[in-house]
Amino acid sequence: MVPNHRNFFFFFSVVNLLRREVVNLERRDPVNLFRRTVVNFTGAYKQAHKRVEFRTHLLVYLIINGMLWLVWYLTGGRYPWPLWPMAGWGIGLIFHYLFEYSTTRLLSEEEEYEKLKRKMEESRAANR
Numbered sequence: 001m002v003p004n005h006r007n008f009f010f011f012f013s014v015v016n017l018l019r020r021e022v023v024n025l026e027r028r029d030p031v032n033l034f035r036r037t038v039v040n041f042t043g044a045y046k047q048a049h050k051r052v053e054f055r056t057h058l059l060v061y062l063i064i065n066g067m068l069w070l071v072w073y074l075t076g077g078r079y080p081w082p083l084w085p086m087a088g089w090g091i092g093l094i095f096h097y098l099f100e101y102s103t104t105r106l107l108s109e110e111e112e113y114e115k116l117k118r119k120m121e122e123s124r125a126a127n128r
Contacts, residue, residue: 043110050100051100051101053100054096054097054100054101057093057096058093061089061090061093064089065082065085065086065089068082068085068086069082
């Protein structure tokens with residue numbers, strides 16, 4: 001076969017057609033649907049696990065600081081020194097809360113991946 005411009009463009013049109021078919025199969029593929037479901041479930045499980053970790057952190061904070069205040073009280077209760085560890089640890093606890101409850105969508109890898117995938121699909125559609 002002699003290479004010419006028709007063969008060259010035919011090759012790219014076949015590649016483009018195959019790529020579209022792969023995308024269509026991927027959308028209809030039950031295995032791919034299962035993978036997306038598992039990823040969503042895994043993400044929900046990770047988020048639930050992190051929230052349980054925060055509650056555990058809060059419980060430990062309350063118990064330890066309660067014990068510090070008890071030691072302060074039993075030793076005479078003059079200068080309220082337990083305020084210092086309570087304040088420092090409290091700042092860490094506030095950040096832990098913010099990262100687990102308010103910025104879950106802001107820092108989501110899955111959501112960023114979906115945004116990039118949508119942009120790529122839009123640019124492909126615009127190039128057609």
